[in-house]
């Protein structure tokens with residue numbers, strides 16, 4: 001089946017829902033049993049065999065299973081663990097692969113809170129992190145140590161947009177016995193399948209495109225059998241649980257992912273072309289553009305581009321950037337992205353390996369589902385304010 005078909009059909013089960021199309025919201029903490037034997041049996045089936053049967057609300061209900069099955073199918077993995085946010089999906093994916101004394105490699109393009117987790121809590125648990133240049137490719141071999149157990153990528157980075165060579169990185173990591181996890185939020189499972197490129201875990205901040213409506217926080221980790229077993233163990237130990245209401249909304253959002261993302265892509269392309277021709281703009285960081293340094297890898301490994309891009313200016317200042325953003329009519333200022341609406345945010349990439357070489361601050365745009373002509377008119381006025389504030 002093609003991906004748009006899978007997006008609509010994956011996880012749907014006539015049997016589970018008694019004919020109702022969408023799995024209803026099944027809320028539960030306590031589940032009651034007929035006998036001690038049944039209680040023991042369901043506990044063992046869930047915890048040891050990871051079967052999707054009712055045991056206790058924290059371990060999931062039919063509402064979660066529908067989303068898990070759909071995401072597993074789309075990502076091409078063995079199973080999916082849901083988490084209460086995208087950030088917790090990143091941190092749990094890491095925790096599922098490490099123990100005290102281990103060393104991990106993290107792309108310098110990683111979302112800043114993921115890096116803060118590595119430098120903070122993870123460090124205090126005895127796991128060391130080294131950052132790598134996102135463009136390192138097979139050169140990652142030089143950073144591998146005997147105790148390296150994980151390479152964590154975010155491709156493309158959500159502020160700097162470098163595409164990482166996952167097949168090359170995975171080949172090296174696997175040779176050294178390490179796993180590879182990829183934060184795949186920019187592409188979503190519609191436009192990239194990291195597991196098919198050799199990764200062991202594919203991480204989604206489903207909060208963004210899968211939910212698609214800026215009203216739910218949820219994360220998902222899909223993995224190979226071996227890798228996801230470690231994540232399940234960590235999730236069980238910590239007591240990770242997601243609300244069935246949120247899982248329901250994420251499944252509902254998922255069903256329209258391909259129509260939404262194709263429109264985001266089309267709008268983003270139109271806006272990017274306009275920006276490229278603007279005299280204030282030095283670079284548009286968007287791998288689908290032929291001039292983007294990541295374009296070759298993007299063409300090889302992705303089937304589309306989403307609505308998130310960076311804009312680098314020839315000359316900039318914090319005051320000019322604020323003048324641009326503060327007066328926007330359509331582009332709202334806020335954290336996150338991936339909803340139906342357009343957003344703008346300041347961009348000051350924090351790097352560990354080598355400083356970000358472009359003038360800062362830049363801006364990051366999320367191109368929503370509005371008409372691109374209206375978005376361009378808003379940006380045109382914003383860039384006029386920007387130019388006036390620079391003068």
Ligand SMILES: Cc1ncc(COP(=O)(O)O)c(C=O)c1O
Nearest residue numbers: 085086087111158185205207336
């Ligand atoms: C690439 C990426 N990963 C993870 C996250 C975290 O997602 P959440 O906000 O759901 O915790 C974000 C949020 O902006 C992100 O951009």
